[in-house]
Amino acid sequence: MKPSVLILWNQVEEDIYEHWRAQGPKPLPWDPERTVPDVGTVAEEMARIVAAVRLVAERVWLVNIEDDLDRIIAAVRLYRPDVVMNLIEFFHDDASLEAHVAGLYELLGVAYTGSEPFALALCQNKYRTKLLLEAAGLPTSPYVLIEREPVPRDHELEFPLIVKPALEDASGGIEEASVVHDQAGLEARVSQVLKEFKMPALVEEYVDGREIHAAILGRTPPEVLPLFEMEFDDSEFNPDEEWRPQIISYRAKWDPHSPDFYSMEGTCPAQELDPELEEYIREVAAEAFKAVGCRDYARIDMRVDEEDGEAYILEVNPNPDLSDGAAYMECATASGRSFEQTIAEIIDMAWQRVRRARAQHSAQPTVAAGLPSDHLLREWVVQKRTGHQDVLPMAGGPSVESLLREGQVQTGDAEAGGAGDVDTLGTGVERGSADADEREPDPAAAKPRAQGSDTQAKGATEAGDEPAGRPRDSGHAPEPGHEQDPPGQ
Structure with missing residues (x-):
């Protein structure tokens, strides 16, 4: 028996990578002899994921929610999937709301892939994550949280330090200037973070050394995939060999026009790691996965101090990027899995939770304790x-x-005769209706009547219909009634 799968993602604006592609090859501003490489678009990433899900699902639907809460509710109530593949990383351009979306799935009673709300919310807060890791006896570099000015001088941290926005995601706010070497630099950088990002600044001792990523597939026990190393080489852009911090900055991660984009390269599996150190990294990664409550898949980023050889956790990333070529998929490939097999295993973990719950309910219906x-x-x-x-x-x-x-x-x-058989969900779809999944989601009918919105759901397509945007950037989904044929058909 195969599950039915609803793939949910979120994109509001246009995809900048599609704009750059439409402009054609352009010389790099800092090296006219080179051109900007073609970077995959979100439409391509989503099409690849849809094709992989279709191999293991009975039915598949793809819905871009476009920052519309009603659209999530409408799609879940109309299609009634066995599993939601949760690819929503933000809501209203706020990454901290990612956990709230998972909480909505919990309230709707639908199974979904990836981590639960607690882990998503915890890992969004870098400071609280470090507190928990430290309490669990796991290695993390010394740190302090600064919420307001003036910056304390008695922080007892050793320079150089790295200053991060405490609640940002995807390397937001990370650049070369984030690494500071004295108190004056620290005060200036913290002040900038407080004013620009409107959030506390996390200050950590900078760990200079090899950066190792451990991708985890959340079986029982969690499976640590072959380790990935991000190698840094800025010699092409730093002929004088001045010391520069080796960090994955925002520009290095996302901007193909920046020299930083070309100063790092991933290798998987990581080469020439001491066997004992590799085993230690694997153990620490698995313990971190469990400590913060990750589920299904995650990536643990670590640094090995070049001076003392100690490994420190930098970040825990639940629900990391699953696009082909991203670090997580590089690790999966090195484990012998194809892209399609990896997606299938993630779907299957959620599907098995559904099957276990159904079997338990059939054998012995449970009653919640309640208040x-x-x-x-x-x-x-x-x-x-x-x-x-x-x-x-x-x-x-x-x-x-x-x-x-x-x-x-x-x-x-009851004594007065009651209100009859009322559909309190207001879905407009009779329970058990055989043709329910053939209909377009209608938020006006599917949402609670008290909300009274007449917003029309768009962006819901049969699996494989060409998506049109990027979860982290933007795009427009096809209007209902204008769906295209699935890719590859």
Whole structure:
């Protein structure tokens, strides 16, 4: 039996990479003899993921939510998928809301890929992540959080230091100037972060050494894939060999017009690692994965200090980039998996959770404990029914709802005849309707009636319809009724 899968992603603006591609090859401003390389677009990334999911799913739908909460609810209620493949990394241009989207899946009762809200919210906060890692006995470089000026002088950290926006994602706010060498530089950089990003600054001792990424596939126990190393070489742009920090800056990660983009290259598996050090990195990565509560897949970024040989955790990344060529997929490929196999395993982990839950429910329906007052109400209902003062276990016994359905207790509404069989979800789709998945999601019908919005859901397509944007950048999804044929058909 194969699952039905709804792929959700979020893109509002146009994809800058599509603009650059449309302009054709252009000389690099700092080297006219070289041209900007072609960088894959989000449309291509999404098409590749859709094609992979179609190999393991009974049905697949692709929906760009375009920052529209109603569209998420409409798509889930209309298609009723077994699994949501969660590719939403931000909402309203705010990466901290990624966890809230996962929380919405929980409220809707639908299974989804990747980490749960707690891990997503925790790892978005670099300071709290370091507190937890430290409490778990895992290695992380000394640090301090600075929330306001003036910058303290008694921080007891050793220069050089690196200053990061404490709540940013995807290397936001990271550049060469983030590494400072004295108190004056620290004060200037912290002041800039506080004013520009409107958030606290995390200050850490800079670890100079090899950068190793450990990709993890969240089986039980978690499987650490072959290690990835990001190697830095700026000799082409630094002929005088002046010392520069080796960091993955925002420009290095995203901007093919910047020299930083060409000053690093990934290698997987990492070469010439001491076997004991490699095993230690693997153990630390697996423990970090478990400590912060990651699920299904994650990437743990670490640095090996060139002076003392110690490995330190830089960041924990739940739900990392799954695009072909990204570090996570490089590690999966080195493990012998194809791109399609890796996507299939991630989908399967969510699908197995669904199957286990269904089997457990069929064998022994569970009753949530609920509020303490709910427990007291159940006891009262049993007393009214039996005449005995039976004490029910907090997490067991009949639910109040089941007792009401059995007619053991009358309520004012029931005595008055009740309200009939009301569809409280307001989906406009009869439960069990065989043709439900053939219909376009209609937020006006699918959302709670009290909201009263007449926003029309667009961007929902059958799996494989050509997507038109980038989850982290932008694009426009096809209007309903104008879907295109799936790629490759």
